[in-house]
Structures are given as structure tokens and as C-alpha cells.
Amino acid sequence: MAEAQTSLGILWRALPTLWRVAVAGIVAYRAEMVIWILSATLPLVMLALWDAAAAGGPLEGFGQVDFARYFAVTMVVRQLTGAWIIWELNYAVRSGSLSPQLLKPVNPLVYNLFETIAAIPWRLFVLVPVCAGFLAWRPEILFVPQMWRVALFMVSVVLAFAVAWLVQALFGALAFWFEQAMGIYSVHFALWSFFSGYIVPMALLPSWVAALARWLPFYASLGVPVDVLLGRAGPWEVGAQIGWVLLLTFGLQAAWTRGVRRYGAVGA
């Protein structure tokens, strides 16, 4: 515990430099970053499909404007909650580059968290013009949500980011045990796409599937803030997000401690 406190003390003082260097790193990779951000605009493709499907009339209460609104917000939330720690951690464990990181007073997970957060303004830099263009094309999607929903949405986005990052970190930690951690993650990604609301709004899933999916971490990492803003979810779902953040934090802590020990056991 003494170790954790000292680490936090150092971290607090190190914050401005960590932030500055993380931003410098993001800028160094600007071309890759733009491609990555653009690749996360899949919701716009999904919108084109659902828009065509709803041309003949609303589906389960979703008309063309509802779909446009839904996938526009989904795209924004997806951009704000993107993480890439699984690739970094998987590479660091397999190549052994985790070793020098482990001998620094700041935990490599914490450093990655800062890097990820530092990328968010850069994502906004691309996101804002994309959203402006979208609004110019479909101005009818503009709406004024209730203030409490906007506030809850902001809390829910932060929680969704935490869930997304923690899940990826946990999958990344699998690299301590399995060579095919990325393969396992791709199975997760398939489930996530379906149950998070990324390609199908939760309201369009069969009711028994939606009843279950509503409480799973997939939805907590993307769909909850979208539905909170659009009036289809509320404090209960945000409560479930908090539950997942706590559970995943404990899970990651346990996996990390055991994984690092195992990393040492196999030769670091």
C-alpha cells in the first residue's frame, strides 16, 4: 500500500510531463491516428443500411431520423471511448519490452491510460468537422435533450471509456498466459459489435436478448451513454456501468499482479 501511495504522489507531480510527452507521441503518429479515427466511423456505414431499411416506415419505433440520430451519437461516443492498450500490452509482453517499463516507478498501465486520454483532443480535432458535415447533411437530427440527460451522458461517457479501456487491458494481460491473446480478443470484438449497440440499436434486438445484453459490459462500454442521451436508458444502466468499472478494476489488478509474476517466471 505504501508503494501505491508513493506511486500516486509521483504520478501527481509527473502529470504535466506525462501529458506533454503523450501528446508529442500522438502527434508523431498523426497519419496513423487519422486513419484510425476514420476507421472508427463505421456507424455512418451502419446508418446507410438502417436508413434504407427504415425507408418504408419505422422499425420497432425507429424511424429514419431516429437511426441518423442514434448512429451520429454512437460515432461520437465510440471516438471518445477508443482504447488500444491491448495491442501495446500484447506486443510489450511478447517482445520483452515490458521489462524496462516494469522497472520504472510509474506502472505501465497507468502510463498507457495517460497516452489514451491524451489522444482524445486529437480525436475531437477530426470528429468536429465530421459531425459538422453530418449536421449540414441531415439537420433534422438536431434535438435538445433535457439537462439532466446531458449531465448523465457525460458521466456515462467517462464510465464507458473506463469499461472499454479496462476490458482491453484485461485482454492484453492474457498475453502473459496465451500466445493468441489477440485471437481471443477478436472473438470478443464480434460479440461486442453485436451487443454494444455498435451495429444494431439495443431496442431492435429480440426482447429476451436485449434484457440480458443491457447488463453486459459490451453495452456498458458504448451503448449506455448513447441511449442515455436519446432517452432509452437512465440511471440504472449507468449504475451497471459503475458496477462493471469496479469489477473490471479488481479483475485487472488481480490479473496484472499474477501476470507480471508469471512474466518473470518465464524469463522476462
Add this chain to the structure above:
Amino acid sequence: MPIIEVSGLTKTYRVPVKGEGLGGSIRSLWSREYKDVEAVRDISFQIDSGERVGFLGPNGAGKTTTLKMLSGLLHPTSGRVTVAGFTPQDRVVAFLSSITLVMGQKQQLLWDLPPRESFALNRAMYGVDPVRYARTLDSLVTMLRIEAVLEKPVRNLSLGERMKCELVAALLHEPSVLFLDEPTIGLDVEMQVQVRKFIHDYNHDTGATVILTSHYMQDIAALTPRLLIIDRGSLRYDGKLTSLAERVAPERRIVVKGGPSELGELGFQRVEGDMVASLSPEGTNQLLSRVLARWPMVEVSVESPPLEEVMARYFREAT
């Protein structure tokens, strides 16, 4: 006073055994067999503060495993290690701040950013006071002569420049114990000499303890008066480098540069144009006097066998 104390240190790896071919791969899916490999076996030694010590041994002897246990990356299977009063594998911040590990084959610098950014990041992570940081950085940069590369992205640096920057990054927090694993690997001869001189001067100026592994005998000869030889996981020798050479290869060589063939009468043989005689240290002066009495104008040197030969003989005797 010892800064490093190691007693009965053992490390056993559990490695999966996979049968050959496709059948072996498929079988290992559900019934995986393991075997224990003892990488380090019951090693004990102490190192005093300020010492420079070399770990030497063939590939797979257990040098790097020992170094990783001392730096806290590996958990020992059994035995006890303390470094600067800490148990390394606990990796408490005070311990991490008092050591550094430089691995010649792994890098900590941020690949796409100039080294200055990696240095700034380390300053922040180790909580080094900015004034002290500026002073230390300035002195390290001057010692290693890398002013010109501080603003270039690391990916554009030569191997030698990168290793020098790795050393700066590793030393900015002024550690009192340096673990250096093959710090000169892959460097050209001139760069090896510069890095060796730097490590020597750093130890001299700061009193830091240096523990070094290397495949290059010149590193060991130039840097570490004390030698620990590890072979197949066991500590085979712990003592002065000079004592080992005296024990294993005590003879001297008298080399007469381009000497006349008549020296053959005194037991000399021609080796690459020179006349060379090998004999015990006691007989050296007598033979030297006889040579100089007959050929007073020749260029003569007296040499000990090179360290490579000492080690080769040592390992031949050990097997």
C-alpha cells in the same frame, strides 16, 4: 559494506515440452507436459558499494537470469537477495529509484520522439528535481558527447548514439546500483571504447556500484577488477580477474617484433612475422636479458595471454 547480498539464489523455469510435428502440437493442446530447467543454482556472493563486478559465462549460463533477479524483474525460486537494503522483486519505488538496468538488446527510449522527450519522461516518472535534472543531464550529455542528437527522433540515430542515449536515460535519476546487460553489444570498436570509458568514469565520479555482463572480454578487462564466472547455473569463480589469469594461464610471452630467426635457438617460434616465446613468469627476466645481450637493438615486449585465451582455457578445464 555490502550493497548486494545474495545467498542460496536459485531460479527454476518451468517450460512446456511439445512433441515434434503436427501430432505433437495437437497433443500439447490437451495434455501439456512441462520440464523444470534450473537456470541458476544455489549462488551466493556479496558485492560492496562502489565495486565494479563482471558476470562472465557462456550463452545460457545464467548471467542474465541472475541480473534480472538482482534488478527485481524475476522472482527467485528460492534463496535470498537484498540490494541496497531492499528485496528486489517487491519493486518498491525507493528501490526502483536506486537502481537502473540497461539491456543492450532492449530499449526504453520512445522510438519516434527525440531522446530529450524520453529524458523528460524519466525525470517526471522518477520525480527528479528540475534543477538537479538539468545539471545531471548536462554532465551526462557532455561526458558522452551527444549534444547534437538530443533533438533527433530516436529512430534516426545510429546504434552507438542510441546506446549512449539509453545510458543517459538510465542514469538521470542518479542510481547507486547499475546493472548493465551487454551494454556494448553490436557497437563498433571506437564506440565500445567510449562507452567503457564512460562507465568507468561514472563509477569513479559517483561511487555507484556497477554489475556488468558482456560477451566482449575487453569490457571485462577494462572495467571490472572482480569477476564472477557463472557456468550452467552455478558460480564457478569469484575473485580478482588478475588472480584467475595467474591461476589458469600464468605464462608470459616474450615477443620480439620482426626478430631474427636465430632466436629459435633460445626457444622462440615465428608467429606472424614476430618471434615469440612462452615461459613461466620466473624465467622471463633471464631469457629477456639473454635476448637483449645478443640483440640489443630489437623491439621486445612481454605479454600475458589475452583474456579470451584465459577464459577458453578455464572453461576447457572446467568441463
